[in-house]
Amino acid sequence: MLLIELPDVVFETILSKLSYDEIARNRLVCKHFDLTCQKLLNRGFQSMERYHTQCLREVKSQLPRRESERRNHSLARHCDVLTAIETRISMLSMTFMKYINQNLCCFIPGKVIDEIFRILHLVKDSNSLPRAHEILQELRDISSMAMEHFDEKIMPAFKSRMSSSSISSVSSYDLPGGSLMIPYSPTSSHGTSRSPSIILGRYHPHTADKLEQQFKKLVCKTRKNKLSFMAIRSKLSKMRLRMKRQGAQMRLQSNKLHEQAKKLNEQELQIADLRRHFEEWEQKMGDLTAELSRARDESLTADNIKRRISTVQKDSCDNSKPNSKKRKLIVERKPSCDASDIKFKKFMSDLLSESRKE
Numbered sequence: 001m002l003l004i005e006l007p008d009v010v011f012e013t014i015l016s017k018l019s020y021d022e023i024a025r026n027r028l029v030c031k032h033f034d035l036t037c038q039k040l041l042n043r044g045f046q047s048m049e050r051y052h053t054q055c056l057r058e059v060k061s062q063l064p065r066r067e068s069e070r071r072n073h074s075l076a077r078h079c080d081v082l083t084a085i086e087t088r089i090s091m092l093s094m095t096f097m098k099y100i101n102q103n104l105c106c107f108i109p110g111k112v113i114d115e116i117f118r119i120l121h122l123v124k125d126s127n128s129l130p131r132a133h134e135i136l137q138e139l140r141d142i143s144s145m146a147m148e149h150f151d152e153k154i155m156p157a158f159k160s161r162m163s164s165s166s167i168s169s170v171s172s173y174d175l176p177g178g179s180l181m182i183p184y185s186p187t188s189s190h191g192t193s194r195s196p197s198i199i200l201g202r203y204h205p206h207t208a209d210k211l212e213q214q215f216k217k218l219v220c221k222t223r224k225n226k227l228s229f230m231a232i233r234s235k236l237s238k239m240r241l242r243m244k245r246q247g248a249q250m251r252l253q254s255n256k257l258h259e260q261a262k263k264l265n266e267q268e269l270q271i272a273d274l275r276r277h278f279e280e281w282e283q284k285m286g287d288l289t290a291e292l293s294r295a296r297d298e299s300l301t302a303d304n305i306k307r308r309i310s311t312v313q314k315d316s317c318d319n320s321k322p323n324s325k326k327r328k329l330i331v332e333r334k335p336s337c338d339a340s341d342i343k344f345k346k347f348m349s350d351l352l353s354e355s356r357k358e
Contacts, residue, residue, distance in 0.1 A: 004032045012036055020044050024110030038106035045096075045107040048116050049089060055120050056082045077129045084136050085116060087215040088143055095147045104158050109146035115139045 003011070015023055015036060023044075027037045059078045092112065099105050107113070119135055129135065 004030065008036070012040065015040055020110030020113040022110070024108060041107045041110055041113070042100060044110070044113045045092075048113050048120075051120055052082065052085055052089060052116070055124055056086065059123075074127065077132060078123050080132045081119065081123055081129065081135055083216065083219075084132055084212060085119060085139070086219060087212050088136075088139060089116070090215055090219060091147065091211070092143060095150055099155075099158055104161065105154070108150065108154070109142065112139070112143050112146055115142060 003014075006014070015026070018026070020041060023037045023040050027034045056079075059075050059082060062075055063073055063079060092107075092109075096105070096107050100107060115138055119139060122135070123129065
């Protein structure tokens with residue numbers, strides 16, 4: 001059974017046991033080898049980026065926050081080496097990833113991946129490291145040669161392929177550590193304009209330090225932008241939570257307001273019923289007071305009549321008593337035979353009889 005007749009998973013597992021430099025060399029065997037090795041090289045570059053970010057995060061978590069204390073720390077060289085590798089990875093990404101995303105090629109220099117993994121394992125395993133330029137010398141040389149070779153030998157063929165396939169422009173490329181956007185403009189038939197990735201990829205070894213410093217500044221800016229973006233995102237999430245809470249409170253308040261409005265309507269109905277009953281009772285009280293005043297007037301008139309009757313009776317009694325005395329006096333007088341006395345007696349008897357009749 002031939003090696004290419006194996007299942008893809010088995011074939012990829014066998015090739016993954018080789019180094020990335022050997023995988024890149026085995027692309028020349030056949031088309032099947034080429035496709036499988038391209039997948040493994042792209043996957044290796046991505047795993048290398050993830051492993052680098054993991055190592056950098058672990059080292060930075062152990063470093064103090066003050067810059068002055070970081071310089072004297074035992075992990076200061078580790079951090080310098082990892083930041084230099086980060087700059088180198090960003091340069092490689094700017095050179096290759098644009099064409100990898102368009103499925104025009106893979107990450108060709110497998111030896112660069114092996115070297116970066118070697119340095120990362122050395123940084124992670126060793127406590128004391130030599131200086132950064134001593135460790136990174138081989139990486140700088142092979143990565144610069146790979147970018148120059150890609151820029152001079154491989155990129156023109158891609159440009160012609162892109163122009164023939166009507167791929168007019170690639171808008172931008174995002175650095176892996178931040179949000180720095182670098183525009184790309186295709187070359188014309190008469191002009192010699194090149195993309196920034198080509199210009200940055202083509203340099204001589206004596207300018208590596210300057211380029212690394214510039215890329216460090218760019219990476220720092222992108223990190224700051226990323227941190228500010230994360231802070232703004234956290235603030236927005238907090239504001240959304242507050243808005244949700246306030247919305248819930250507003251719904252509760254609106255429900256309470258509806259309940260209060262219902263209670264107010266009920267109380268207004270009750271107040272209207274009480275007012276109606278109060279008006280009825282006022283009317284009844286007015287009728288009762290009118291009847292009481294009428295009865296009082298009638299009782300007063302009856303009392304006045306009784307008083308008048310009693311006064312009249314008293315007066316009559318008072319008048320009757322002296323008459324009786326007079327009558328007694330008159331009766332007790334001795335009868336006289338004189339004619340004048342007889343007339344007087346008759347007159348008095350008539351007068352008394354009239355008063356009795358009254």
